[in-house]
Amino acid sequence: MTTLLEVRNVNKRFTMGGLLGRRVINAVQDANLTLSSDKPEIFTIIGESGSGKTTLARMILGLELPTSGEISFAGKTVSHRVGRQERLDFMAKVQPVFQNPFEAFNPLKRVDRYLESTARRFLRLKSRDDLDGAMDGALQKVGLSLAEVRGRYPHEMSGGQLQRAAIARALIPNPPLLVADEPVSMVDASLRMSIVNLLKSLRDDLGVSVIYITHDLATAYYISNRLIIMQRGRIVEMGDARTVLDNPEHPYSRLLKASVLSTEDAGAGKLATDPEMVELANELVKRPGRLVDRPDGRMVMSYDRA
Amino acid sequence: MSQTTKQDILRVNDLKAYYQMNYFGVNREVRAVDGITMTVRKGEVYGIAGESSSGKTSFIKVLAAAIRPPLRVVSGTVEFDFKSGKIDVAHASPSEVERVRWRDLSYIMQGSMSVLNPVRKIGKTFRDFAFRPLGLSNEAFEARVIEHLRRLKLPPEVLNAFPHELSGGMRQRVTIGLATVCHPEFVIADEPTTALDVVVQKEVLGLIREIQQDMNSSVVFVTHDMSVHANMADRVGIIYAGRLVEEGPTREMFFAPKHPYTAHLVASLPRIGDTTQRPALEGRPPNLADPPQGCRFHPRCPLAVDKCRKDVPPLEQVGPDHRTACWRWQDVKPLVSPHVAHGVMA
Ligand SMILES: Nc1ncnc2c1ncn2[C@@H]1O[C@H](COP(=O)(O)OP(=O)(O)OP(=O)(O)O)[C@@H](O)[C@H]1O
Numbered sequence: 001m002t003t004l005l006e007v008r009n010v011n012k013r014f015t016m017g018g019l020l021g022r023r024v025i026n027a028v029q030d031a032n033l034t035l036s037s038d039k040p041e042i043f044t045i046i047g048e049s050g051s052g053k054t055t056l057a058r059m060i061l062g063l064e065l066p067t068s069g070e071i072s073f074a075g076k077t078v079s080h081r082v083g084r085q086e087r088l089d090f091m092a093k094v095q096p097v098f099q100n101p102f103e104a105f106n107p108l109k110r111v112d113r114y115l116e117s118t119a120r121r122f123l124r125l126k127s128r129d130d131l132d133g134a135m136d137g138a139l140q141k142v143g144l145s146l147a148e149v150r151g152r153y154p155h156e157m158s159g160g161q162l163q164r165a166a167i168a169r170a171l172i173p174n175p176p177l178l179v180a181d182e183p184v185s186m187v188d189a190s191l192r193m194s195i196v197n198l199l200k201s202l203r204d205d206l207g208v209s210v211i212y213i214t215h216d217l218a219t220a221y222y223i224s225n226r227l228i229i230m231q232r233g234r235i236v237e238m239g240d241a242r243t244v245l246d247n248p249e250h251p252y253s254r255l256l257k258a259s260v261l262s263t264e265d266a267g268a269g270k271l272a273t274d275p276e277m278v279e280l281a282n283e284l285v286k287r288p289g290r291l292v293d294r295p296d297g298r299m300v301m302s303y304d305r306a
Numbered sequence: 307m308s309q310t311t312k313q314d315i316l317r318v319n320d321l322k323a324y325y326q327m328n329y330f331g332v333n334r335e336v337r338a339v340d341g342i343t344m345t346v347r348k349g350e351v352y353g354i355a356g357e358s359s360s361g362k363t364s365f366i367k368v369l370a371a372a373i374r375p376p377l378r379v380v381s382g383t384v385e386f387d388f389k390s391g392k393i394d395v396a397h398a399s400p401s402e403v404e405r406v407r408w409r410d411l412s413y414i415m416q417g418s419m420s421v422l423n424p425v426r427k428i429g430k431t432f433r434d435f436a437f438r439p440l441g442l443s444n445e446a447f448e449a450r451v452i453e454h455l456r457r458l459k460l461p462p463e464v465l466n467a468f469p470h471e472l473s474g475g476m477r478q479r480v481t482i483g484l485a486t487v488c489h490p491e492f493v494i495a496d497e498p499t500t501a502l503d504v505v506v507q508k509e510v511l512g513l514i515r516e517i518q519q520d521m522n523s524s525v526v527f528v529t530h531d532m533s534v535h536a537n538m539a540d541r542v543g544i545i546y547a548g549r550l551v552e553e554g555p556t557r558e559m560f561f562a563p564k565h566p567y568t569a570h571l572v573a574s575l576p577r578i579g580d581t582t583q584r585p586a587l588e589g590r591p592p593n594l595a596d597p598p599q600g601c602r603f604h605p606r607c608p609l610a611v612d613k614c615r616k617d618v619p620p621l622e623q624v625g626p627d628h629r630t631a632c633w634r635w636q637d638v639k640p641l642v643s644p645h646v647a648h649g650v651m652a
């Protein structure tokens with residue numbers, strides 16, 4: 001097996017606030033995961049708001065350095081303390097897609113210009129024909145075309161089109177890995193499915209691996225190979241997506257699944273959660289624990305006796 | 307659900323609001339809100355859903371008196387009946403709007419986690435917006451804000467943080483806190499919980515409802531998440547191509563929709579445990595600069611007949627509190643039943 005991405009014993013600490021009321025936050029604690037380059041997969045991160053998902057993604061993208069531990073991509077340590085060329089080579093291989101397409105694009109810059117600058121930068125293309133070809137190729141992969149996009153500003157496109165354009169931009173350098181942080185949370189159900197199906201076909205047809213961060217358990221179930229569930233900086237459960245979601249074992253994972261709103265009682269105003277489940281999940285946050293292997297191949301955090 | 311009375315707090319009458327632009331001498335007009343008439347009652351939670359780019363944000367921006375050029379109100383009225391007096395926000399002066407903002411009417415913008423002032427600490431921002439309207443002493447104000455944040459599952463330390471030091475979902479909860487700490491009579495929210503995990507989302511929705519019920523205030527909120535509508539809203543309205551195409555009591559909208567677009571929307575929800583391909587809507591979203599003739603949904607509608615291509619269907623009463631704009635509403639079949647939905651979720 002050749003390793004595409006390896007995250008080993010990674011920790012990230014932040015200090016928040018000024019001189020008064022300073023507080024240390026363990027945003028990511030002892031994260032370990034490996035993606036293989038032989039078998040492209042959709043690797044999903046779900047979990048609590050503020051549990052470190054974006055921080056982990058930013059470290060994988062080299063936008064943030066771990067406080068300790070190591071992240072390597074194709075055998076090389078990910079770091080922003082490298083030369084410009086090396087940094088560019090890395091960025092071409094690991095591309096981000098951010099949550100809010102309206103933020104990702106500069107409102108005053110035409111969308112095609114943005115794609116063009118990506119093509120110039122990573123593919124070092126110069127001629128008009130080469131640039132157009134690269135842009136159109138990437139846009140075709142997401143069901144758009146250069147003809148549709150040319151000349152348009154971000155606000156002149158719908159949220160879903162813009163999100164597809166953002167994915168197309170990320171595909172221009174033909175990266176083996178995409179890191180998509182909540183790419184579907186702002187679009188309607190129909191577009192959500194078309195974007196999720198797009199990620200699936202990138203994996204199946206183009207061999208792209210995807211790290212998919214989401215709060216939507218249903219799409220996670222639908223497209224992921226493996227997933228991790230994070231709570232307050234720690235990975236508390238990890239394994240085959242369907243095995244975990246069909247039958248979550250960790251109390252926080254169970255709480256998560258139980259909290260998904262359903263439509264079966266539409267109109268009844270059901271918003272209650274089981275207080276015992278909440279209390280149990282919260283109590284575990286303070287206890288030291290470690291991931292242990294389970295017979296069905298998943299890993300679940302187990303805690304020392306209090 | 308909520309204690310809804312029959313008294314209206316908001317009346318929107320034939321509202322039209324367009325983006326009017328001029329590119330290199332060519333005028334272009336996007337008819338984002340194109341003739342919406344609706345009311346919201348005191349103590350009611352009204353949910354709005356619809357396709358991406360159908361005009362939902364534009365519509366509630368007008369309600370929130372938060373529009374800026376190139377968006378302009380072309381015609382119609384938006385009348386609120388607050389305890390402090392009546393106001394038509396589509397025609398009010400900036401100072402009249404300022405008077406009702408935050409205390410009577412508050413607005414949580416779409417993507418609002420990105421609108422917090424990046425160089426101002428959260429505590430300062432709370433002071434800027436809420437100190438005067440609340441009229442409390444310093445200590446009482448601080449205690450009130452901390453208690454409010456606690457209900458949103460945020461620790462008091464966030465008051466000391468800059469926005470970039472918080473996660474997306476934490477920032478989203480901060481903006482919900484800002485919009486609700488003064489307990490306004492009317493809250494307008496655009497995708498208020500999209501960045502939250504489902505556990506926190508449920509708690510935050512519960513909090514919004516608690517405040518709403520305590521104060522018998524009204525809430526209008528937009529979201530793509532139909533399961534949020536199912537559990538939050540008293541009534542749901544569906545916007546398609548700048549128009550309200552159906553509105554009705556929540557349960558009826560899910561299990562007895564009277565517009566083919568609504569039927570599609572409530573059926574497109576994926577569920578855990580389900581790996582079958584969901585039906586995507588055929589065809590392209592309508593172009594609001596040049597919308598289709600007749601019923602705007604006809605090019606994508608499985609029930610369309612000749613009449614639909616020519617004549618615009620009016621929004622007509624089809625049951626108590628239930629209106630739809632479809633020539634063939636009697637033939638619309640629900641794509642999900644309460645029974646089936648139950649089976650899939652189990
Ligand atoms: N630059 C920073 N300075 C200080 N603290 C930070 C910084 N960035 C993140 N944090 C903290 O790290 C923790 C994890 O944040 P992160 O953004 O990774 O969460 P997340 O899992 O992506 O949450 P969400 O689902 O809400 O987006 C939070 O407590 C946050 O306040």
Ligand SMILES: Nc1ncnc2c1ncn2[C@@H]1O[C@H](COP(=O)(O)OP(=O)(O)OP(=O)(O)O)[C@@H](O)[C@H]1O
Pocket residue numbers: 155156157158159160186187188325336338356357358359360361362363364365376416594
């Ligand atoms: N500032 C603007 N200038 C020109 N057109 C705009 C502007 N803002 C929005 N539009 C257009 O108005 C239409 C309605 O947009 P709006 O943001 O109201 O949609 P929405 O229903 O809220 O969509 P979403 O679900 O993606 O948030 C779209 O066609 C959009 O491109």
Ligand SMILES: [Mg+2]
Pocket residue numbers: 053054055473474475
């Ligand atoms: Mg995040």
Ligand SMILES: [Mg+2]
Pocket residue numbers: 362363364416496
């Ligand atoms: Mg919107």
